[in-house]
Amino acid sequence: MSEVLEFCNVGKSFPGVRALDGISFTARAGRVVALLGENGAGKSTLLKILSGDLRADEGDIMINNEKCTFNAPFDSIKSGVSVIYQERQLVSSMSVIENIYSGDLPCDKFGFINKREMHRTTQDIIDKFGLPIQPGELVGRLSVAYQQMVEIMKAYRRNSKIIAFDEPTAALTDAEVDILFRLIRQLRDDGKIVIYVSHRLAEIFQVTDEIVVLKDGRHVKTLVTQETNEQELITAMVGRDIGDTYKNLSRNDKYGEVVLEVNNLVTDAVHDVSFKLRAGEVVGFAGLVGAGRTEVMRAIFGADPVLSGEIKLGGTVTEFKSPKDAIDCGIALCPEDRKEDGLVLFRSILDNICLPVFHKMKKGIVLDIDKQNKLAISAVNRYSIKTPTVDKTVMELSGGNQQKVILGRWTSELIDTKVLILDEPTKGIDVGTKAEVYQMVCDFAKQGIGVIFISSELTEVINVADTIIVMHNGHITGTVGREHATEESVLALAMLD
Amino acid sequence: MESVRGLRKFIRSKTFTLIILVIIIWAFFTIVSGGAFIKLINIRNILNSMVVTSFLTVGAVFLMICGYIDLSTSMIGSMSGVVVAIFLTNLGLPWVLAVLLALAMSGVIGLFNAFLINGFHFQPFIATMAISSVVQGLTMVTCGVTAIPITEPLMVKIGTARIADAVPYTIIASLAVISIYGFILSKTNFGKNIYMIGGNPRAARLSGLNPSRTSYILFLNNALLGGFGGILLSFRLKAGVVGSVANSQFAGMTGAILGGVSFGGGSGGMGGAFVGMLLLNGFNNGLTVMGVPPYWQTFASGALLLIALSFDYLAMKKTGRTNPF
Numbered sequence: 001m002s003e004v005l006e007f008c009n010v011g012k013s014f015p016g017v018r019a020l021d022g023i024s025f026t027a028r029a030g031r032v033v034a035l036l037g038e039n040g041a042g043k044s045t046l047l048k049i050l051s052g053d054l055r056a057d058e059g060d061i062m063i064n065n066e067k068c069t070f071n072a073p074f075d076s077i078k079s080g081v082s083v084i085y086q087e088r089q090l091v092s093s094m095s096v097i098e099n100i101y102s103g104d105l106p107c108d109k110f111g112f113i114n115k116r117e118m119h120r121t122t123q124d125i126i127d128k129f130g131l132p133i134q135p136g137e138l139v140g141r142l143s144v145a146y147q148q149m150v151e152i153m154k155a156y157r158r159n160s161k162i163i164a165f166d167e168p169t170a171a172l173t174d175a176e177v178d179i180l181f182r183l184i185r186q187l188r189d190d191g192k193i194v195i196y197v198s199h200r201l202a203e204i205f206q207v208t209d210e211i212v213v214l215k216d217g218r219h220v221k222t223l224v225t226q227e228t229n230e231q232e233l234i235t236a237m238v239g240r241d242i243g244d245t246y247k248n249l250s251r252n253d254k255y256g257e258v259v260l261e262v263n264n265l266v267t268d269a270v271h272d273v274s275f276k277l278r279a280g281e282v283v284g285f286a287g288l289v290g291a292g293r294t295e296v297m298r299a300i301f302g303a304d305p306v307l308s309g310e311i312k313l314g315g316t317v318t319e320f321k322s323p324k325d326a327i328d329c330g331i332a333l334c335p336e337d338r339k340e341d342g343l344v345l346f347r348s349i350l351d352n353i354c355l356p357v358f359h360k361m362k363k364g365i366v367l368d369i370d371k372q373n374k375l376a377i378s379a380v381n382r383y384s385i386k387t388p389t390v391d392k393t394v395m396e397l398s399g400g401n402q403q404k405v406i407l408g409r410w411t412s413e414l415i416d417t418k419v420l421i422l423d424e425p426t427k428g429i430d431v432g433t434k435a436e437v438y439q440m441v442c443d444f445a446k447q448g449i450g451v452i453f454i455s456s457e458l459t460e461v462i463n464v465a466d467t468i469i470v471m472h473n474g475h476i477t478g479t480v481g482r483e484h485a486t487e488e489s490v491l492a493l494a495m496l497d
Numbered sequence: 498m499e500s501v502r503g504l505r506k507f508i509r510s511k512t513f514t515l516i517i518l519v520i521i522i523w524a525f526f527t528i529v530s531g532g533a534f535i536k537l538i539n540i541r542n543i544l545n546s547m548v549v550t551s552f553l554t555v556g557a558v559f560l561m562i563c564g565y566i567d568l569s570t571s572m573i574g575s576m577s578g579v580v581v582a583i584f585l586t587n588l589g590l591p592w593v594l595a596v597l598l599a600l601a602m603s604g605v606i607g608l609f610n611a612f613l614i615n616g617f618h619f620q621p622f623i624a625t626m627a628i629s630s631v632v633q634g635l636t637m638v639t640c641g642v643t644a645i646p647i648t649e650p651l652m653v654k655i656g657t658a659r660i661a662d663a664v665p666y667t668i669i670a671s672l673a674v675i676s677i678y679g680f681i682l683s684k685t686n687f688g689k690n691i692y693m694i695g696g697n698p699r700a701a702r703l704s705g706l707n708p709s710r711t712s713y714i715l716f717l718n719n720a721l722l723g724g725f726g727g728i729l730l731s732f733r734l735k736a737g738v739v740g741s742v743a744n745s746q747f748a749g750m751t752g753a754i755l756g757g758v759s760f761g762g763g764s765g766g767m768g769g770a771f772v773g774m775l776l777l778n779g780f781n782n783g784l785t786v787m788g789v790p791p792y793w794q795t796f797a798s799g800a801l802l803l804i805a806l807s808f809d810y811l812a813m814k815k816t817g818r819t820n821p822f
Contacts, residue, residue, distance in 0.1 A: 301703070303702070303703060322707065323702055323703050323705055324705040324707060327704070327705040328705070333703060335700075335703060340697075340699060341699050341700055341703055342700050342703070343697065343700055344693050344696035344697040344700055344701070345696070345697065346696060346763060346764065347692065347693065347696050347763065351689070351692070351693065355693055355700075355704040355706075356704040356705045356706075358686050358689050358690065358693075359686050362686060365684075365685055366684040366685055367684060367685060367686055367689060409704070
């Protein structure tokens with residue numbers, strides 16, 4: 001019998017937010033169904049309800065016409081649902097076998113764990129998917145991609161009928177994505193129901209059969225993948241046409257002096273990197289995840305040690321021992337991982353904006369609260385951060401607004417930023433806000449700031465940056481001007497060996 | 498406008514709830530004890546019982562808000578109290594020198610704690626637990642378990658003298674320390690840095706703050722305060738005794754957590770910690786006044802903490818934050 005998963009009128013509210021509203025759709029065995037929508041559209045909430053992590057306020061989930069009540073992830077697993085999250089749910093200090101069997105170890109009649117059977121079954125599953133993994137390997141020693149494969153095998157071993165993926169390709173290289181897609185197709189052909197959540201349109205066209213588009217917690221429409229195109233999807237997602245985003249950018253075309261010059265920089269992860277950045281210029285750094293772009297920036301910023309090479313700021317050689325030194329000289333870094341490296345999540349917007357300049361806002365020995373308020377409010381207005389007050393914690397903001405808080409921090413009146421480093425500034429941000437961020441990047445350049453724009457999204461980096469530097473494996477493999485850059489040429493450099 | 502907003506914020510705050518709770522508990526004990534509880538002499542007892550605890554708590558609150566913990570403070574305090582007695586009585590040093598030397602020794606241990614944590618990346622919990630045993634052991638090796646008497650009249654006077662024959666100087670000192678440190682924490686740049694580092698040390702460092710230097714300052718400060726508390730206790734007991742400060746540290750931490758100082762760093766404040774201590778010490782004192790055996794006090798401080806944490810959890814759940822810890 002073929003399996004059917006149905007969402008019937010599922011609704012969920014959080015304080016002040018209607019996260020899901022009357023979501024109904026059906027997923028069938030042997031089909032890959034994409035859940036597509038901007039950030040905040042409700043995709044993650046829906047997955048969490050499916051996995052039993054959250055409870056729906058109204059509506060039902062039906063599996064094979066049977067109503068399911070999931071009070072905890074355990075219930076959902078028992079009903080044959082496996083959700084594979086972005087953050088892997090594996091124990092890295094244990095072997096592949098133990099992870100595949102975690103929570104459900106097979107025992108012999110004496111109650112001892114049957115290791116031989118575990119080993120054999122694990123090997124069978126690995127062979128079935130044709131992966132180069134040893135069953136006894138520690139999961140922590142596998143690459144991110146293979147850890148994900150272990151998760152898939154775990155779901156397969158549990159004999160899950162429904163397997164859902166939450167942005168599975170976020171940290172994978174192209175080659176790894178191909179393996180993942182092969183596995184997903186194999187699951188589909190085995191008669192599983194596969195649900196696939198992603199931002200990346202190209203992938204959705206490669207691997208899915210149907211697309212469920214969500215917007216603001218509502219189900220906008222369901223499309224058959226083969227009968228639609230990117231333009232139609234984007235329009236459905238954002239409700240407007242953003243095809244001309246890049247053409248409409250108002251750019252800076254007057255460059256000043258060289259503000260930053262890096263010569264033969266070497267660190268643990270980076271070899272012989274040299275480049276120049278002029279005032280008012282946007283230099284893009286393209287490359288695959290792990291190409292060493294973040295590491296270059298951290299070294300320039302004084303966050304990681306420099307082994308050799310020189311960094312010149314406005315013509316003078318500098319040596320930064322800590323980020324503080326770099327900040328004092330006018331360098332600012334918006335890190336890739338906003339939550340880990342950028343924000344103090346449960347402090348207020350005000351605190352996060354004023355973070356690097358508190359020491360400049362003293363009145364006698366105490367901090368001047370009026371000055372802080374003024375600074376924070378001006379940043380909130382300038383970037384139209386959506387919040388009623390600056391006292392709200394940044395945890396309560398969407399990804400896009402969190403990014404704006406960090407931008408506000410580094411472009412306040414009390415900081416004289418000459419070099420602004422943006423590491424994946426549009427990661428996890430919805431399509432509409434992305435366009436805003438691109439314009440902001442150009443505006444920074446117009447103010448005479450030298451901007452470094454790191455991005456793994458090729459389209460974005462070759463369309464926003466004036467000069468594109470491509471990195472691979474810790475080396476710079478090429479430098480291209482925007483007018484000559486094509487996705488193909490940059491990608492070729494990014495994968496060069 | 499601003500003050501109205503401030504008032505509303507205060508009424509919603511945890512400190513305000515705790516103040517109400519303190520009032521209820523104090524009222525309860527007053528009624529049950531037939532008025533004996535609320536007499537000035539008993540209030541003085543409560544504050545007196547908080548003196549040494551205050552010194553230990555103030556340093557611990559700073560560390561906890563910054564995301565650190567120091568389990569060795571009580572042993573540093575004991576050591577300091579014992580060595581000051583040795584310097585005074587056995588070696589006959591002048592009192593200023595004796596006190597300064599004892600504080601210097603405490604400070605060195607505090608810096609060493611910070612060194613282990615920053616230099617070797619030890620977990621603060623483990624590093625300071627080890628140091629705690631080391632310090633306790635060394636103190637016992639030096640003086641055994643016998644108390645070393647302090648007879649120096651001035652010292653004894655400092656420990657017990659009262660203003661206008663009513664309020665002990667030590668109470669004034671402890672209240673002053675709480676106020677000064679509360680001011681630093683809530684009003685100054687340094688205090689703000691402590692909150693931001695405690696909230697996210699990596700983000701703070703990448704924004705130009707210096708978590709490692711801050712931790713050195715806080716561990717040093719905590720050890721000095723602990724050492725000072727230990728010295729003060731020795732003066733009051735008229736003797737240096739090993740382990741004299743042992744209970745104060747956990748009483749202080751319990752009070753701080755009761756008052757909303759988060760164990761993970763980044764939130765809480767001195768006002769809350771002070772009210773937390775008032776709650777705990779008032780409760781214990783009330784039990785004593787009612788003639789409940791002292792063992793129940795130990796039970797009660799644990800129970801109070803569990804109840805407070807449960808309320809926290811329920812409040813967070815109501816606002817939709819499912820994972821408060």
